[in-house]
Amino acid sequence: MPRNPEHRTRPRREVAYRVTIEGESAASISCRLIDISETGVRIEVNEGVAVSQRFVLRLSSMANHGRYCETVWRTKEELGARFLETTSETGRTP
Template sequence: MIDAEKKRQSRKSVRQSAWIILDGGFARRPCFVIDLSTTGAKIAVDDASAASAGFQLTFSRDARTGRRCQAVWRNGTTLGVRFIA
């Protein structure tokens, strides 16, 4: 039996441009959100090493707010992220 907390949330394909905001808003990197759920997302970036352990994901380059994220897996230029409070 699968533990309800470990069960993967349903993801929705969004295929939308977005930005990773690093260093308290001083650095922005473009990315592409492949899919999205209530608990996380799969994103593609040019340089996966540029995304630190914690960052913000936003759909607007000028946005001052976004969702706090934590990278949970990396595969080449693709990242799986979990939204954190």
């Protein structure tokens, strides 16, 4: 059986959505969602923009609800994050 070179457990779906992420400082950062799966996302961010290790992903800056995420990897212009499923992982509710 061929191995998955990216170590993914779930297939990702390519998208091109403008999204907002809110870090621990509560500052909103506009970025682009590149792909999404059941377990996480890949996001394009501007080079040099600081993103908290944990953040809330919102599909709109007007959205009342979001998904809590944790950064798994980061390059200059992209980051990969996993969804945090329980409030025990985040300590709060989205």
